[in-house]
Amino acid sequence: MIHQATKQFRIAAVTPNSFADRLILWQRACGRHSLPWQGTRDPYTIWISEIMLQQTQVSTVIPYYERFMTVFPNVASLAAASLEEVLAMWSGLGYYSRGRNLHRTARILLEQYDGVFPQKALVLQQLPGIGRSTAAAIAAFAFGEYCAILDGNVKRILARYLGVNEYPGEKTAEKYLWELAESLLPVEKDHQTIASYTQALMDLGALVCVRTQPHCQRCPLQADCNAYQSNRTAVLPVPRPRKILPxxxxxxxxxxxxxxxxxxxxxxxxxxxxxxxxxxxxxxxxxxxxxxxxxxxxxxxxxxxxxxxxxxxxxxxxxxxxxxxxxxxxxxxxxxxxxxxxxxxxxxxxxxxxxxxxxxxxxxxxxxxxxxxx
Ligand code: SF4
Incomplete structure (x- = not known):
């Protein structure tokens, strides 16, 4: 069970504005600005990169992304390809259901949406392979929708920052983290702000609040980070309960x-x-x-x-x-x-x-x- 006192204390103590403002300022100065899929509002580009980045490091993704975008530069070319051609481009990247779902989704987009991406996260997340967080990232970056992301990196940041004493993949904890993620969104609701904030969370998870030995000395959240202040960065987030796999x-x-x-x-x-x-x-x-x-x-x-x-x-x-x-x-x-x-x-x-x-x-x-x- 998440400690209710901690939950109440934290929600009261963290003003969304200060959290978001610090992250956005940090992103401007220290975040990533020249990844191949940045600097665009094209939902296709954002979608492909977001799917490739699931469970995969940026350095691994870049050459795959570049090859993929050369061969399949848009929804129409991806939908027209055979599944085998798509999987061949995916070969070596792992988690092949991602490639299969990209192909299925491209065909759905072409057949049911005239090749045009729906703009709402709630609609995007109905498409194969697009979960709630990925849908929110596409909607925020491409269309400026005011919505929260909660991928693995963001779960780790929030679990540490707020001292969540439960495995973040567990249902109750996940629900709580979604509530927190939404409560921490920036006050300003314009496209640029939500895109910068979303990128800031992604960058902080990739560059600073990393899985092992986070770089707290460089973190804009250090002053009131629960894990840092209580010297628990090594034990939070709580790991997945051990299961012996057959x-x-x-x-x-x-x-x-x-x-x-x-x-x-x-x-x-x-x-x-x-x-x-x-x-x-x-x-x-x-x-x-x-x-x-x-x-x-x-x-x-x-x-x-x-x-x-x-x-x-x-x-x-x-x-x-x-x-x-x-x-x-x-x-x-x-x-x-x-x-x-x-x-x-x-x-x-x-x-x-x-x-x-x-x-x-x-x-x-x-x-x-x-x-x-x-
Ligand atoms: S202070 Fe450290 S543990 Fe806390 S959010 Fe920043 S990097 Fe993560």
């Missing part, structure tokens, strides 16, 4: 026919939906038998590569990679009709592939280059 194991078959590997497209739904992966079998199955019986190819030799672990929200996946040298009929190699492709490793790296497949392709390439594998 482990799933799987075997990935890296089938190599001379310089080509086999990739199979996964079904559209489920993990890594629509992405290209190696054939997958149960860990107690024989890779050699599987090749002969199911793929009608002979496996000549094999090597086991080190296991990989990949975390999903609800389970941990342990991948046992098995490298097999196979012979296959050349006539069948360029067969994409049944969702299989034989590609060189370089070509495979250009496809829409999840991070573990990318790692395995790179390990295979190193192995081949070092001639350990014959």
């Amino acid at each position: 482990i799933r194991e799987t075997m990935h078959l890296i089938l190599l026919d001379q310089d080509r590997v086999l990739l199979k497209r996964r079904p559209a739904t489920g993990i890594w939906g629509g992405l290209w992966c190696f054939p997958e079998i149960a860990v107690d199955q024989s890779g050699v038998d599987y090749c002969e019986k199911n793929l009608h190819m002979q496996a000549l030799k094999f090597a086991e590569l080190p296991h990989l672990q990949h975390m999903f929200t609800h389970f941990k996946l342990v991948i046992r990679p098995l490298l097999l040298s196979v012979t296959y009929q050349p006539a069948h190699k360029e067969n994409s009709e049944n969702n299989t492709l034989w590609l060189t490793i370089e070509e495979a790296l250009q496809q829409a592939i999840p991070a573990p497949v990318r790692k395995l392709l790179l390990s295979t390439r190193s192995l081949l280059q070092s001639c350990i594998y014959e």
